[in-house]
Amino acid sequence: MTDSKPYFDHVSATWDEMRASFFSEKLREKALEAAGPGVGTLAADLGAGTGFMTEGLLKKGVRVIAVDQSQAMLDLLARKLSEFRGLECRLGDAGRLPIEDGLVDSVFANMYLHHVEDPAEAIKEMARILKPGGILVITDLDEHDFEFLRVEQHDRWLGFVREQVSAWLEEAGLKDASVTCASENCCSDSKDSDQSAQISIFIARGRKGMSPCGPRRHR
Numbered sequence: 001m002t003d004s005k006p007y008f009d010h011v012s013a014t015w016d017e018m019r020a021s022f023f024s025e026k027l028r029e030k031a032l033e034a035a036g037p038g039v040g041t042l043a044a045d046l047g048a049g050t051g052f053m054t055e056g057l058l059k060k061g062v063r064v065i066a067v068d069q070s071q072a073m074l075d076l077l078a079r080k081l082s083e084f085r086g087l088e089c090r091l092g093d094a095g096r097l098p099i100e101d102g103l104v105d106s107v108f109a110n111m112y113l114h115h116v117e118d119p120a121e122a123i124k125e126m127a128r129i130l131k132p133g134g135i136l137v138i139t140d141l142d143e144h145d146f147e148f149l150r151v152e153q154h155d156r157w158l159g160f161v162r163e164q165v166s167a168w169l170e171e172a173g174l175k176d177a178s179v180t181c182a183s184e185n186c187c188s189d190s191k192d193s194d195q196s197a198q199i200s201i202f203i204a205r206g207r208k209g210m211s212p213c214g215p216r217r218h219r
């Protein structure tokens with residue numbers, strides 16, 4: 001169990017409200033645009049929470065496997081999005097995703113990477129579950145120094161340096177890696193002090209290469 005699991009179980013019932021105060025739905029549109037998933041394709045939403053990304057994907061006709069460490073979050077997600085077809089929830093951890101190798105066309109991870117224990121390994125797991133040619137989109141926080149987020153919201157990492165994220169994408173074997181500004185901020189006020197965080201958000205994108213064993217040509 002990760003340190004943040006009890007916290008996310010606890011806040012699951014109020015997560016939608018909290019999330020709306022942190023960042024806007026424009027971020028979801030930008031993440032979706034970056035991958036452009038087609039109707040009927042299969043996506044994974046990692047650290048899905050109550051389904052912020054999942055909902056946007058289902059509305060576009062994309063099938064979704066929503067993964068989270070918190071059953072409380074997944075129960076709410078399933079209840080909220082029960083009208084949609086093509087949704088599957090799986091309880092699991094970043095270090096070993098409960099998804100088969102090469103299964104999904106796209107992977108989304110919104111505000112998940114700064115909670116995982118080992119971001120480089122988590123990105124390798126994301127690459128593992130992608131089909132050849134599949135697209136990974138991570139939306140997360142730029143590096144910051146708001147320590148109160150570690151204590152109050154169980155953040156494991158105080159954001160990331162974009163060059164580091166890009167290097168992790170490349171180490172995971174992803175092609176055309178880019179990490180750019182999402183032109184959106186994550187805003188949060190401390191409950192225990194007068195600090196107020198306003199943190200810029202990046203969009204990281206990478207593509208899994210096509211399999212080296214393509215169709216054989218006969219002479």
Ligand SMILES: C[S@@+](CC[C@H](N)C(=O)[O-])C[C@H]1O[C@@H](n2cnc3c(N)ncnc32)[C@H](O)[C@@H]1O
Nearest residue numbers: 008047048049052068069070093094110111115
């Ligand atoms: C900040 S919330 C973001 C939720 C959702 N993506 C959103 O944008 O509203 C982070 C989510 O990641 C999940 N999470 C954190 N660490 C995880 C891990 N190691 N494995 C699986 N899920 C994890 C939490 O339970 C939580 O639901």
